[in-house]
Amino acid sequence: MDHRFQVSLRGVIDLLSHHLYSSPGVYVRELLQNATDAIRARQLLEPGHAGTVRLELMEKQDGSPPTLLFTDDGVGLTEDEIHRFLATIGESSKREALEARRNDFIGQFGIGLLSCFMVCDELLVVTRSARGDGRTLEWRGRHDGTYAVRASEHPLAQPGTQVFLVARPDMAHWFTATRLRNLASHYGGLLPFPIHLTTGQGTERLDTSGAPWRREYDSASERRKALLAYGRELFDTDFVDCIPLRSTAGDVDGVAYVLPASPHFNSRQKHRVYLKHMLLSESAENLLPDWAFFVKCVVNANALRPTASRESFYEDDALAAARESLGQSLRGYLMELAREDPRALQRLIALHGLSVKALALDDDDFYRLIIHWLPFETSMGMMTLADYRRAHPVVRYTSTLDGFRQIAQVAGAQGLCIINAAYTHDTSLLEKLPHAVPDVQVEPFSSADLPQSFDELTLDEREATFPLLRMAESVLAPFRCGAVVKKFYPAEVPTLYSSDAEGAFRRDAERAREESDDLYAGVLDSVMAASGSEPAQLCFNLHNPVVRRLAAVADRDMLKLSVEMLYVQALLLGHHPLNAQEMVLLNQGLLGLISAQLGGDGGRGGEGSGGAGPRGLH
Amino acid sequence: MSGDWREQVESLFAQADGLADGESKVRLLEEAVRLADTHKDVGMGYRMRDALIDAATFGGFPDKALVAFAWCRGQQKKDPKRFDPEEMFWKQKWVVGRIKEFPHITRKQIQDALDDVEQCFKATDSGVRAVLKMRYQAAREMGDAAEEVERLWNAWLETRRDHLTDCRVCELDDELDHHADKGEWQQVLRKAKPILDGRKSCAEIPHLTLGTVLYPLFKLGELEHAREIHRRGYAMVTKNREFLSTVGEHMEFLALTDNLSRGLTLLEKHLGWALDHPSYRDRFTFYAAAAFLLERVLAAGDRDVVSLRLPKTFPNHQADGGYDVRALHAWTLGQARDIANRFDTRNGTDRFAKLLARNQVLAGEVRPFPIEKRDQ
Numbered sequence: 001m002d003h004r005f006q007v008s009l010r011g012v013i014d015l016l017s018h019h020l021y022s023s024p025g026v027y028v029r030e031l032l033q034n035a036t037d038a039i040r041a042r043q044l045l046e047p048g049h050a051g052t053v054r055l056e057l058m059e060k061q062d063g064s065p066p067t068l069l070f071t072d073d074g075v076g077l078t079e080d081e082i083h084r085f086l087a088t089i090g091e092s093s094k095r096e097a098l099e100a101r102r103n104d105f106i107g108q109f110g111i112g113l114l115s116c117f118m119v120c121d122e123l124l125v126v127t128r129s130a131r132g133d134g135r136t137l138e139w140r141g142r143h144d145g146t147y148a149v150r151a152s153e154h155p156l157a158q159p160g161t162q163v164f165l166v167a168r169p170d171m172a173h174w175f176t177a178t179r180l181r182n183l184a185s186h187y188g189g190l191l192p193f194p195i196h197l198t199t200g201q202g203t204e205r206l207d208t209s210g211a212p213w214r215r216e217y218d219s220a221s222e223r224r225k226a227l228l229a230y231g232r233e234l235f236d237t238d239f240v241d242c243i244p245l246r247s248t249a250g251d252v253d254g255v256a257y258v259l260p261a262s263p264h265f266n267s268r269q270k271h272r273v274y275l276k277h278m279l280l281s282e283s284a285e286n287l288l289p290d291w292a293f294f295v296k297c298v299v300n301a302n303a304l305r306p307t308a309s310r311e312s313f314y315e316d317d318a319l320a321a322a323r324e325s326l327g328q329s330l331r332g333y334l335m336e337l338a339r340e341d342p343r344a345l346q347r348l349i350a351l352h353g354l355s356v357k358a359l360a361l362d363d364d365d366f367y368r369l370i371i372h373w374l375p376f377e378t379s380m381g382m383m384t385l386a387d388y389r390r391a392h393p394v395v396r397y398t399s400t401l402d403g404f405r406q407i408a409q410v411a412g413a414q415g416l417c418i419i420n421a422a423y424t425h426d427t428s429l430l431e432k433l434p435h436a437v438p439d440v441q442v443e444p445f446s447s448a449d450l451p452q453s454f455d456e457l458t459l460d461e462r463e464a465t466f467p468l469l470r471m472a473e474s475v476l477a478p479f480r481c482g483a484v485v486k487k488f489y490p491a492e493v494p495t496l497y498s499s500d501a502e503g504a505f506r507r508d509a510e511r512a513r514e515e516s517d518d519l520y521a522g523v524l525d526s527v528m529a530a531s532g533s534e535p536a537q538l539c540f541n542l543h544n545p546v547v548r549r550l551a552a553v554a555d556r557d558m559l560k561l562s563v564e565m566l567y568v569q570a571l572l573l574g575h576h577p578l579n580a581q582e583m584v585l586l587n588q589g590l591l592g593l594i595s596a597q598l599g600g601d602g603g604r605g606g607e608g609s610g611g612a613g614p615r616g617l618h
Numbered sequence: 619m620s621g622d623w624r625e626q627v628e629s630l631f632a633q634a635d636g637l638a639d640g641e642s643k644v645r646l647l648e649e650a651v652r653l654a655d656t657h658k659d660v661g662m663g664y665r666m667r668d669a670l671i672d673a674a675t676f677g678g679f680p681d682k683a684l685v686a687f688a689w690c691r692g693q694q695k696k697d698p699k700r701f702d703p704e705e706m707f708w709k710q711k712w713v714v715g716r717i718k719e720f721p722h723i724t725r726k727q728i729q730d731a732l733d734d735v736e737q738c739f740k741a742t743d744s745g746v747r748a749v750l751k752m753r754y755q756a757a758r759e760m761g762d763a764a765e766e767v768e769r770l771w772n773a774w775l776e777t778r779r780d781h782l783t784d785c786r787v788c789e790l791d792d793e794l795d796h797h798a799d800k801g802e803w804q805q806v807l808r809k810a811k812p813i814l815d816g817r818k819s820c821a822e823i824p825h826l827t828l829g830t831v832l833y834p835l836f837k838l839g840e841l842e843h844a845r846e847i848h849r850r851g852y853a854m855v856t857k858n859r860e861f862l863s864t865v866g867e868h869m870e871f872l873a874l875t876d877n878l879s880r881g882l883t884l885l886e887k888h889l890g891w892a893l894d895h896p897s898y899r900d901r902f903t904f905y906a907a908a909a910f911l912l913e914r915v916l917a918a919g920d921r922d923v924v925s926l927r928l929p930k931t932f933p934n935h936q937a938d939g940g941y942d943v944r945a946l947h948a949w950t951l952g953q954a955r956d957i958a959n960r961f962d963t964r965n966g967t968d969r970f971a972k973l974l975a976r977n978q979v980l981a982g983e984v985r986p987f988p989i990e991k992r993d994q
Contacts, residue, residue, distance in 0.1 A: 315816070400645050402652070424642045435927050444930070508648070509685045511655060515692030519730050523723055524688055527681060530722035577655030 022311065024119050024174055028183040030112035031070045031163060032191075033278050037108060038074020038161060039193060040276075042130055045075065051193040055180055059200055065167035066175045073160040076129040077109070082139055082149055085110035116163070117143045119171040123163065126152050130159035181206065187279040190300060211277070211300055213244065213255045231257045234272060234298060240351070243333045245299055249321035254299025256330060262294075262351055269293050273313070274300040281311045286319065289327040291359045294352035299326075331359065331366060338369045345373055346384075357425040361432065368436050371429065377420040379404075379411040388417065389440070396445040397421040397430050400501060406447040406574045410496055413489035414453050418445050447498030447574075451539050454486035461485075461542060465551045468559065472538065475563045479582070480506075481536040485551075491543040497570035502533035510579050538567055558596070565589045627653050627662060631669065639677040639858055647673050648682065664693055664701055671709045676821065678859035680716040681896035687713040703738050707782055710735055711748060718756050719899040721960035728756060745782035750774040751792065758795070759899070761962070761969025771796055787813065787820040791827050803834035814847070822861075825854045829864035832871040841987045844871065848989065852884075859891040863903035870907040873914045876986035881911040882924060890929035898957050902970065905954035910977045912947035914984065 032053065039051035056069040077085070116123055121143045128136040136155040141147035156162070167175040177199040184195050185206050195206040212230045217223035227242045239257035246253050263269060270283035277300055287297060304322060305314040313319050334356065337345040349356050349370075357374070360367040372386035389395065397419035398404045404420040411418045421427040433442050457465065465485045472483035481497075488496070499507075506528055513524040540547050553559050564585045571578060578586060627650045634646040647670040654662035667686040674683035687709060694703045703710075714731045717723050732752060739745030754770035775793075783789070790809060797805040812818045813827045828851025835844035852868045855861035865888045872881035885908050892904045915924065924946075925939050934941075934949065958970035 402645075402649055422642070422645060424637060431929070504648075504652075505682070505685070508651070508682075512685045512689035512692065515689050515696075517692065517695055519727070519734055520688040520691055523717065523727050523731065524685065526722045526724065526727065527685065527720070530720070572656065575649070575652055575656055577652050 021115065021118070024171060025179070025183050027115045027119050027165075027174070028180065029187040029278065030115040032184065032188045032195075034109050034112045035070070035072035035074060035161070036188075036191060036276065036278055038072050038076065041075035042073070042159065045130055049073075052196065053188075053191075053193065054196045054198065055184060056198040057175065057177060057180060057200075065169050065172045067167070068165045068175055068180070070163040070165070071160065073158055075131065076156075076159040076161055077127045077137070078129040078132040079135075079137055079149070081109075081129070082127070082137060085113070113141075113163070116165055119174050120165045120168050122166055125161065125163050126154070126156065127161040128156040128159050177201065188277075189279070190274050190277045192277060211254070211274075213253065227255055228257075231255070231298075235296060237296070239296075240348070243295065243330060245297060245326050245329045247322045247325035247329070249325055250304040250318050251302035252299050252304070252322050252326065254297055256288075256292075256295040256297045256326075258295055258348065259352070262354070269296050271297040271299065273298075275304065275306055276300070276302050280306055280313075284312045286313060286315060287323060287326065288330070289323055291355050291362065292327060292330050294348075294355040295330065297326075331363065334359070335366065335369060338373065342373060345370070346375075349374060354424060357429055361425060361428055364436060367429075367432065371433065371436065374429070376426065377404075377423075379408045379416060379418045379420075388419070392417050393441065395419065395430060395433060395440060395442045397427065397442070398445055399427040402504060402575060403446055403501070406496075406498065407445070407450055409490065410450060410488060410493060411453075413493075414450075416450075416453055446500055447496065448500055448534070448537065450488075450496060450498060451484060451486055451537070454488040454539070457485060457487065457542060465540070465542065468540065468547075468551045468563070471556065471559050472540070472563045475560055476538060476567060479536075479567070481538055481567070483538050483540070485540040485542055485547075487542045488539075489543065491541070491545070493541055494544040494547050495541065495566050495570045496539045497536060497567075497574050497576065498539065499536035499576075500534055502531055503536050504576070506531050506533045507576060507579065511577060514580050538570060540566075561589055561592050561596075565593070623653055623657055624659075624662070627666065631666065634669065634673065639673060639860065641677065641679075641859070643673045644670065644677050644679050644682060651686070660693060661700075664690055668706070668709070671706075671713065675709070675712045675716075676858075676860055678862065678891070679896060680713070680719065683709075683713050684717060684720075704742055707739065707742075707745065710738065711752065711782070715752050715755065716897065718759055719897040721898050721957065721964050723964075725760070725964060725966070728760075732756065739782060744780045747774060747777040747779055748782040748784065750777055751784070751789070755792070758799070759969075760965040761967030761972075762965075785820050787818045787823045790818070791823050791830070794827065794830050798830060798834060801837075803837045806831060806834040807838070825851065825861060826864055828854065829861075829867035832867055833874075836871060836874055836983075836985075841875065841985070844875075845987070845989055848872075856887070859888075859895065862888065862891050862895055862897070863900040865891075866900075866903035866905075866907040869904070869911055870980070872989070873907070873911040874980060874984055875989065876914070876984060877989045878911065878915050878918065880989055882915070882926060885911060886926040886928055889932060892953075893929065893931050898960070902954055902957040902961070902973070905950045905957070906974055906977060909947060909951040909954055910980055912943060912950060913977070913981065915943050916947060917981075 035053045039049070039053075043049050043051065052073055054069075054071040056071070057066060058069065059066045113123060113125070123139075123141050125139045125141075126136060127138075128134070136152040137149065138152040139147060139149050165175075173179070177197075180199075181197055181204075184197060188195055188206070190211050192210050197204050197206055213227060215226075217226060224242060228239055231237065231239050231242060235257070237257070238260055240260050241258040243256040243258065244253075245256050259269075268285045269288070270285060271287050272282050273280045273284040273287060287299065288295070301313070301322070304319055305316060306312070307314050334345070334348075337348065353374070356370060360370055360374075372389070373384055375382050375384050376388065378388065385395075396417070398407065399421050401420065401422040404418070404422060407418060408420070419426070419430065421430055430442055433440050469483055469485055476483055509524050509528050509531070513521050513528070516524060542548060542551070550559065550562050553562070568578065568582055568586045568589065571582065630646050630650040630653070634643045634650070637643040637646070647666060650666040651663060651670055654666050667690050670686045671683045671690070674680065674686065687706070690701065690706060691703075691710070694701045694706070714735050717731055718728050732749070735745075735752065736749045739749060750770060751774045754767065754774045757767045757770050784792070790813065794806050794810055797803075797809065807814075810827055810831050813824045814831065816824070828847050831847060832844055832851075835841070835847060848868055848871055851864070855864045855868075865884060869881050869884045872878070872884065888904065889908075892901050892908075895901050895904075915921070922943060923940050924943055926941050927939055928935055928941070934945065954974055958974050961970045962968055
């Protein structure tokens with residue numbers, strides 16, 4: 001008797017192949033999943049039943065498409081169950097329905113079979129239930145939606161299920177010995193029972209030997225060696241270390257491998273995950289907490305829900321709990337390194353500092369344990385926070401790279417040790433320090449703080465440099481910049497330009513304003529009027545020979561020109577782009593200096609030959 | 619020499635590309651821009667600003683996005699062949715869509731910037747719907763007459779979508795505000811359902827939505843659902859200052875449900891963002907919620923001082939971490955009131971004063987509901 005499906009099977013197959021599955025090859029996974037479920041169900045009835053799966057590829061001499069026979073000795077189906085799985089197929093046209101039915105044995109069986117229609121037009125299922133009356137039934141279904149159920153003329157000797165697939169001509173390449181071997185090992189490599197593959201070349205047993213992390217090893221180092229070798233084989237990477245993973249939530253276990261290089265932030269690690277020992281996905285992303293991007297994992301989960309596509313886990317409370325406890329496994333590993341093998345921890349930090357820092361920000365205990373091992377760039381070279389604090393009672397840092405550049409050279413020469421905390425998380429980590437460790441002083445530092453460490457002038461020097469200072473003040477006032485004269489090291493640095501972060505932003509806005517028409521010029525004026533930046537400051541260094549000589553120059557034009565040029569030079573050294581007005585200074589100043597050289601004798605700016613503009617041309 | 623700085627710019631760009639949205643990324647790109655400008659390389663300056671606008675927009679620095687865009691817009695006007703305005707239409711939308719959040723920008727400047735967008739879009743015969751949505755949002759946020767806001771709302775939704783329209787999910791999220799304004803709580807939830815179920819998402823959705831629906835859920839008494847939304851939503855916004863106002867919504871929810879300790883944890887964790895946040899609208903939402911929270915702590919009446927780890931940049935920072943609740947309340951309320959005044963003065967309306975007055979209504983609605991699962 002022929003029946004008809006209640007739905008257009010075409011639509012369902014289309015849904016599966018175009019929207020759900022990433023490749024037609026998953027039909028092997030789905031059949032293996034069905035076989036696994038069936039064997040597990042039979043083991044519940046008959047403890048001790050070992051279970052075997054057989055794949056037999058029958059290639060035709062005449063070149064017509066091959067047939068695959070897929071056999072398991074699992075629990076089999078009763079007639080009633082056959083009708084139930086057919087009902088599932090009927091309901092399967094919606095993704096949500098698929099997802100729900102995945103979780104029961106029969107539902108999964110039906111959906112699994114549907115995936116076969118991606119590679120063949122006709123399916124024959126022959127089955128005998130371990131729970132039924134001993135009859136063997138067969139179901140023959142076609143992609144057009146017709147099917148027939150009848151008692152089989154070829155009864156099976158034992159309970160189990162056989163699925164016959166005749167390859168569709170355009171899909172015959174999914175039915176070669178190599179493909180089948182690869183696909184079956186790929187998806188079923190962790191299964192705790194054998195898979196036999198029979199082809200024209202004979203019968204072979206595929207390597208399915210259970211999860212290597214559950215095996216017994218002679219020693220810890222043997223274990224480590226074996227697991228690292230397994231990792232290399234899976235991911236084609238030489239990992240630095242392996243970390244056991246375990247979570248009661250979701251019943252998850254496996255191994256996390258420490259990557260040999262820092263991963264790119266955006267490339268979230270793709271993990272290899274098995275569900276009840278069947279490969280679910282090689283690119284699961286939602287398994288670990290965000291901070292843990294320094295490892296790549298292989299795990300098996302027995303109690304997490306797969307998504308409809310069976311290619312990742314469904315985001316629910318169980319997964320959240322599992323993620324939390326896998327994170328704890330990794331955290332435990334890092335804590336142990338910090339206690340037992342700080343050198344290894346430091347190597348790990350060198351590679352994966354970002355992960356370690358991200359965790360430390362969220363986790364106070366972990367923070368206290370590792371913060372002093374973290375290396376920081378300072379104005380006196382790289383050092384760990386422990387070394388830093390040994391030599392410097394107050395922790396000082398700049399939170400921008402620009403800010404650090406402006407001060408690093410001078411601070412270093414002045415014996416000031418300042419941390420460059422511009423790298424991700426560093427500022428937050430340092431600001432957390434006083435809350436985690438009692439009695440530590442932590443202070444932000446900027447170029448504006450530097451002059452406080454500089455030596456004041458003597459009274460004589462003060463008098464001698466006064467004309468220079470007055471000139472500098474009047475030259476720099478239009479640029480919102482003040483002037484001071486002090487003494488600092490290194491002596492080669494003639495001036496230091498300092499401004500706060502707001503000041504740099506203000507300069508950005510000024511440049512944008514120069515490029516803008518009425519509309520945005522007005523908007524930017526408002527932005528600048530609202531910005532609360534302190535005026536910048538140019539600090540002259542009296543230790544510098546040029547500045548010393550400049551203080552003695554009597555020619556006011558020469559003095560003005562020199563101050564302007566020192567100002568522009570200080571800006572450029574500090575990577576501050578020049579605005580239009582400052583560009584004018586630079587251009588006129590260069591011309592002025594050249595004309596001073598040409599017009600004056602021996603380069604001493606005398607008789608009004610120095611100065612800006614066309615004066616040299618008269 | 620010249621190859622040297624170019625490599626440096628590229629390396630800053632690559633570093634920034636490897637970072638999540640946030641301050642570090644913005645700082646790196648600012649530096650790349652400055653380096654390009656130092657060497658007067660307009661093309662490079664344009665390209666780096668192009669990336670900076672994105673990073674600043676999605677990292678909580680709309681003022682920096684504005685300055686970078688203004689520079690680019692200047693280049694486009696000078697040389698539209700080389701710097702095609704069309705390629706920056708989306709960024710222009712982001713930037714202009716937010717300038718109303720700066721109280722120092724005048725109404726006229728906001729209107730002019732919107733007109734500029736309209737002119738630009740018109741030149742390519744597209745973007746009508748996008749502009750109408752921006753006009754609706756500007757009118758709504760500046761507290762314009764209800765009929766005008768309603769007219770723009772209808773005009774927006776009646777206009778045909780095109781390639782300059784925000785994605786359906788973002789538009790859906792924006793529609794929610796309209797219903798929340800009118801107290802149509804059921805409607806908010808009905809429309810938000812596909813987002814809440816996780817079937818639809820975008821760069822900042824559901825992050826924003828999960829904050830928007832808290833009060834509607836609270837009003838409808840769906841407290842368990844609200845608790846789940848709070849847990850899920852707060853985790854998504856805790857790392858990016860772009861979501862300051864959403865953090866405010868979570869804080870308000872915690873105060874409404876009498877989870878005061880949890881609320882104070884949010885206050886101490888995010889006050890640093892509010893102190894120097896460029897969006898005064900976001901600051902306002904945060905401070906108003908903080909004031910409500912502290913008012914609840916005062917109302918509980920059992921303590922005058924709370925221990926908080928507030929950032930050093932807080933003007934009344936206490937080294938020992940002990941803060942007088944009354945003083946802290948007065949300070950946050952003062953901040954919210956100042957901002958409200960500035961906006962209302964600029965807008966010539968009283969919307970922000972009304973928003974602040976809402977705190978008194980909330981005080982009468984408090985309904986304790988524990989967020990922590992109590993130990994049995």
